[in-house]
Amino acid sequence: MYEYAIAWEWLAFAARWFHVITAIAWIGSSFYFIALDLGLVKRPRLPPGAYGEEWQVHGGGFYHIQKYLVAPAQMPEHLTWFKYESYFTWISGFLMLCIVYYGGADLFLIDRHVLDISPSVAILISLGSLALGWVVYDLLCKSPLGRNTWGLMAVLYVVLVFMAWGYTQLFTGRAAFLHLGAFTATIMSANVFMIIIPNQKIVVADLIAGRVPDPKYGQVAKQRSLHNNYLTLPVIFFMLSNHYPLSFGTQFNWVIAALVFLMGVTIRHWFNTTHARKGRPTWTWIVTVILFILIMWLSTVPKLLTGETDAAAVAPAFQQFAGDPHFPAVKQLVSTRCSMCHAAEPVYEGIVRPPNGVMLENDAEIAAHAREIYIQAGRSHAMPPGNITDITPDERKLLVAWFESAVEGKKQ
Numbered sequence: 001m002y003e004y005a006i007a008w009e010w011l012a013f014a015a016r017w018f019h020v021i022t023a024i025a026w027i028g029s030s031f032y033f034i035a036l037d038l039g040l041v042k043r044p045r046l047p048p049g050a051y052g053e054e055w056q057v058h059g060g061g062f063y064h065i066q067k068y069l070v071a072p073a074q075m076p077e078h079l080t081w082f083k084y085e086s087y088f089t090w091i092s093g094f095l096m097l098c099i100v101y102y103g104g105a106d107l108f109l110i111d112r113h114v115l116d117i118s119p120s121v122a123i124l125i126s127l128g129s130l131a132l133g134w135v136v137y138d139l140l141c142k143s144p145l146g147r148n149t150w151g152l153m154a155v156l157y158v159v160l161v162f163m164a165w166g167y168t169q170l171f172t173g174r175a176a177f178l179h180l181g182a183f184t185a186t187i188m189s190a191n192v193f194m195i196i197i198p199n200q201k202i203v204v205a206d207l208i209a210g211r212v213p214d215p216k217y218g219q220v221a222k223q224r225s226l227h228n229n230y231l232t233l234p235v236i237f238f239m240l241s242n243h244y245p246l247s248f249g250t251q252f253n254w255v256i257a258a259l260v261f262l263m264g265v266t267i268r269h270w271f272n273t274t275h276a277r278k279g280r281p282t283w284t285w286i287v288t289v290i291l292f293i294l295i296m297w298l299s300t301v302p303k304l305l306t307g308e309t310d311a312a313a314v315a316p317a318f319q320q321f322a323g324d325p326h327f328p329a330v331k332q333l334v335s336t337r338c339s340m341c342h343a344a345e346p347v348y349e350g351i352v353r354p355p356n357g358v359m360l361e362n363d364a365e366i367a368a369h370a371r372e373i374y375i376q377a378g379r380s381h382a383m384p385p386g387n388i389t390d391i392t393p394d395e396r397k398l399l400v401a402w403f404e405s406a407v408e409g410k411k412q
Contacts, residue, residue, distance in 0.1 A: 026085035090189035164257035181238030249380030374403035
């Protein structure tokens with residue numbers, strides 16, 4: 001059993017590394033070509049069919065790049081395709097989903113306080129939602145609404161917000177954000193696999209056969225690429241969010257997700273406008289900062305919305321926490337709800353070492369990790385994963401009261 005757990009842990013690490021490598025390749029090439037496309041300049045004496053050109057310098061040399069709409073007069077001898085980065089990013093991401101969330105469904109996927117379902121049902125819901133997302137998106141794009149790019153994106157935003165809310169009603173907060181990223185990434189990768197590359201292959205086949213390609217194939221592919229461009233940054237946020245419980249483990253997590261999509265739009269709008277040489281809209285960064293501050297505010301569950309006291313997460317000297325009057329009750333709480341995993345020799349099945357090396361077996365260890373306990377199990381519901389040890393709302397309030405009382409004592 002020990003060897004199996006070790007092998008599984010390394011498999012998860014390998015899948016994550018593979019995913020990061022392929023995602024960097026896909027995102028890098030995507031951002032480069034969007035910037036290149038927007039920066040093309042129409043100059044006199046371009047070859048027939050050429051839409052624009054761009055001169056670039058990198059790595060000690062100059063590059064002269066020309067783009068053809070819809071295609072050059074004849075098929076070039078060599079053609080480089082950009083597709084496998086997308087395919088392997090999705091495959092490696094799905095592999096991680098299987099290893100971490102399906103393989104550890106009871107711990108990471110299901111929160112029985114949110115929805116009491118079996119692992120098999122949760123996995124089926126997960127798979128079904130990813131497939132359904134692509135079907136709904138593709139139908140919207142092919143509907144009359146698809147002729148209006150910005151109207152279509154507004155409807156898609158509503159769909160994404162609904163999915164953000166829906167996932168938080170089904171899974172743990174951590175899994176909800178991860179699935180929202182996977183839902184969006186599935187649409188993006190399917191755009192490449194189902195639309196963009198097939199359309200490009202039709203154009204290539206027409207060139208080989210000596211036919212004039214239909215411009216509609218390029219127009220449809222460009223619309224899907226535009227969607228991918230604006231969805232990329234939110235996907236990155238959701239994939240990294242599992243390290244930040246204040247984003248996914250709070251009462252308003254789905255609202256936070258909705259705002260993250262808006263931040264992706266504002267940031268990409270600045271880059272796209274700049275690359276197109278249409279100015280530098282600094283207002284987009286102001287809006288982004290305001291949205292991020294609003295997310296920070298929502299993550300603390302402020303008094304205005306919940307009636308609870310809002311406190312800043314500060315980190316005074318840890319020794320203050322062991323002397324707080326709440327500490328005996330907190331120590332008992334941590335020993336019953338946390339230390340089965342956070343121990344030198346964890347007793348929870350499948351856990352062979354304390355997560356992140358955090359041990360909570362004595363006064364010093366609990367006091368040293370007071371801030372993490374406060375954030376992950378008090379202010380958010382990130383810990384225990386899936387609330388597997390049934391920590392109650394009153395117990396979470398005790399952790400909050402302990403930390404904030406000790407902080408106030410330090411200030412005095």
